[in-house]
Amino acid sequence: MNVQVSLSRWLALTASLMGVLVIANPTLSAEIASADRRSDYEFMRRDTQAMQDDDAANPGMLWVLEGETLWNARAGEANKSCADCHGDARVSMKGIASVYPSFDDKREKLVDLEARINICRTDHQNAKPLPFESKELLALMAYVARQSNGMPIKSNTDVRLKPHINAGQRMFYGRQGQLNLSCAQCHEDNWGKQLAGNKVPQGHPTGYPIYRLEWQNLGSLQRRLRTCLSGMRAQPYEYGSVELIELELYLMWRARGMTMDTPAVRP
Amino acid sequence: MSSALINVPARAKRGEIIAIKTLISHLMETGFRYDSTGVLVPRNIITDFVCTYNGEEIFRAGFFPAIAANPFMIFYTVATESGTIVFQWAGDNGYSESASAKIVVE
Amino acid sequence: MSKHDNETTRREVLIGASCVASGLVLPALVTIRRSEATPATMAAAIRKVVGDAKVKTGKVKLEMPPLVENGNTVQFTVSVDSPMTASDHVKAIYVFNEKNPQPNIISIHLGPRAGRAIVTSRCRLADSEKVIAIAEMSDGSFWSDHVDVLVTIAACVEDGIP
Numbered sequence: 001m002n003v004q005v006s007l008s009r010w011l012a013l014t015a016s017l018m019g020v021l022v023i024a025n026p027t028l029s030a031e032i033a034s035a036d037r038r039s040d041y042e043f044m045r046r047d048t049q050a051m052q053d054d055d056a057a058n059p060g061m062l063w064v065l066e067g068e069t070l071w072n073a074r075a076g077e078a079n080k081s082c083a084d085c086h087g088d089a090r091v092s093m094k095g096i097a098s099v100y101p102s103f104d105d106k107r108e109k110l111v112d113l114e115a116r117i118n119i120c121r122t123d124h125q126n127a128k129p130l131p132f133e134s135k136e137l138l139a140l141m142a143y144v145a146r147q148s149n150g151m152p153i154k155s156n157t158d159v160r161l162k163p164h165i166n167a168g169q170r171m172f173y174g175r176q177g178q179l180n181l182s183c184a185q186c187h188e189d190n191w192g193k194q195l196a197g198n199k200v201p202q203g204h205p206t207g208y209p210i211y212r213l214e215w216q217n218l219g220s221l222q223r224r225l226r227t228c229l230s231g232m233r234a235q236p237y238e239y240g241s242v243e244l245i246e247l248e249l250y251l252m253w254r255a256r257g258m259t260m261d262t263p264a265v266r267p
Numbered sequence: 268m269s270s271a272l273i274n275v276p277a278r279a280k281r282g283e284i285i286a287i288k289t290l291i292s293h294l295m296e297t298g299f300r301y302d303s304t305g306v307l308v309p310r311n312i313i314t315d316f317v318c319t320y321n322g323e324e325i326f327r328a329g330f331f332p333a334i335a336a337n338p339f340m341i342f343y344t345v346a347t348e349s350g351t352i353v354f355q356w357a358g359d360n361g362y363s364e365s366a367s368a369k370i371v372v373e
Numbered sequence: 374m375s376k377h378d379n380e381t382t383r384r385e386v387l388i389g390a391s392c393v394a395s396g397l398v399l400p401a402l403v404t405i406r407r408s409e410a411t412p413a414t415m416a417a418a419i420r421k422v423v424g425d426a427k428v429k430t431g432k433v434k435l436e437m438p439p440l441v442e443n444g445n446t447v448q449f450t451v452s453v454d455s456p457m458t459a460s461d462h463v464k465a466i467y468v469f470n471e472k473n474p475q476p477n478i479i480s481i482h483l484g485p486r487a488g489r490a491i492v493t494s495r496c497r498l499a500d501s502e503k504v505i506a507i508a509e510m511s512d513g514s515f516w517s518d519h520v521d522v523l524v525t526i527a528a529c530v531e532d533g534i535p
Binding site for chain 2: 470473474480482483488491492494495497498
């Protein structure tokens, strides 16, 4: 027992040292200075911003409303609703989305918000997990994330997250795909510049899940990352893969302190 | 899917012109897209939108495939009396949806 | 590797990326059929509504962004200068386009109860094109306004896989 504890502590120590090395690596592009960090909202045109500003005009709010209905609906063999355990989401879910992805103690792995919702469904409602990008899962995500609207993204100090943050960072800065392009080349080195008809944003996840005009639908950060990857002509990771969740985690860490503006409208 | 998001002022003065906003969830499949096997995805849109105020029609619109998904409208009406404003949408494949909002006019 | 080399590499890669993004030569899962509408189709659709009446310019204002973020959702507002009384009001507003597969966008029917002849909605635009709004007045006259809209595609075009 003692040996196991020491081993995990040693691993954690090594991982955090590696983390320090990775972050200090001089060949990496510099992280955007805190004062220069801006929400992707600020890179949109005025009329798209106006769509997001007005709750009566923001299509994302349709999913928030649906999510509220689902929150209170009984589901699964346990015949329980989210509300039966969590009560009023406005209280119990306040700030929750701002600390995801996080480390799930029971499963000892990294989970994002949609994975967490499905864990609740299978473990506590005895219901089937909701499929990725399904209306129901997106609605619940939108409703839960909405309860963190206007709140800052938390800086998660859980030491178990460090190796995952570093893995996400390596993916962000690493060149990949047929174009041999890295996320950082656009979103760190060239944000604010024009690419086709749009300005390149910094790529912060403050608005998720988003109503994307290109999709004519609400979608998750996982979906957006997959489309970024295929747009870069790289192989998109599978839904629910640890790579996508690590990238989500890194992006949330990179955006720590920024205000959540969900559900956002994006081009 | 929670179908409609309606925004009508709860109260208004008699004769005041009020703005009404409606947002309805619908894919508005144009009928001009093909799926991965090359088969045309059939049209599936909302075609008609009618708004009545205490039973009297105050606004009507005909939508075409060019109307964006999750159709959004802002239009105006005169607050004549207290009552109910009813919204009805109809479309392809027997689609039918309705919503309503109460207004107090003093 | 010198700083200059880095810059050249980045520039080349970005040019390449934007070429791919704007080239639209992608094996899309859900393809859009080539536009069939033409100015002639739009003229025919307008004639169906207007008949032989002359459409005058004025009284109508069509507001649309001159350069759209994404052609899938373009917000537009039609405002018509009218007292909206029983004897002098806007009966109908029609909006047309000239390059979508179909020339009609929306047809609106209203009356004095509207108070204001101002309507906002959102449309899809398949290409950079002319959009025309026509108002039919209670006296049978027709008035119009138009906007030439530039539609560019969103960056990093995806291939339809969600």
